[in-house]
Amino acid sequence: MPKGSESGLVRLPAFGCRSYHVGRCLYEEQLNPGLNTAWRCGVQARWEAVYDDFLTRAENFSLDETELGRLWRLRFERLAEEPVNCPDFEPALVDTLPECRHLFVDICLLRLPVCTGHCVNYRLHTKA
Ligand code: SF4
Numbered sequence: 001m002p003k004g005s006e007s008g009l010v011r012l013p014a015f016g017c018r019s020y021h022v023g024r025c026l027y028e029e030q031l032n033p034g035l036n037t038a039w040r041c042g043v044q045a046r047w048e049a050v051y052d053d054f055l056t057r058a059e060n061f062s063l064d065e066t067e068l069g070r071l072w073r074l075r076f077e078r079l080a081e082e083p084v085n086c087p088d089f090e091p092a093l094v095d096t097l098p099e100c101r102h103l104f105v106d107i108c109l110l111r112l113p114v115c116t117g118h119c120v121n122y123r124l125h126t127k128a
């Protein structure tokens with residue numbers, strides 16, 4: 001029996017599907033953006049936790065927004081200079097931090113389901 005098919009049928013490739021991205025399926029994420037937190041980039045999630053902690057601590061001081069922003073920029077610069085704490089990190093030239101080839105907006109592509117071929121949710125990508 002051909003690989004990837006229990007019925008003996010081989011699925012067509014999903015190229016052109018609007019949920020297809022580098023071999024992964026974004027369908028569920030597109031339906032409920034942000035709902036599955038397990039798909040988030042772990043490095044970005046950690047940075048957010050650090051930011052939340054920073055805000056909590058900052059509440060104890062009466063800082064105005066300008067000072068708060070300045071302090072966070074300094075804190076984040078140090079954070080971003082640290083080695084990326086992710087075993088799957090692969091450096092790439094992208095606009096978003098961390099500069100990882102597996103990052104898609106705030107999603108880690110490695111955590112998304114693999115597209116196994118043309119399925120019932122296949123929808124042709126249309127130009128805007
Ligand atoms: S064909 Fe199906 S599994 Fe593949 S990306 Fe599209 S919706 Fe996802």
Ligand code: SF4
Nearest residue numbers: 041042086088100108
């Ligand atoms: S592989 Fe890249 S995108 Fe995925 S969690 Fe690690 S740093 Fe984030």
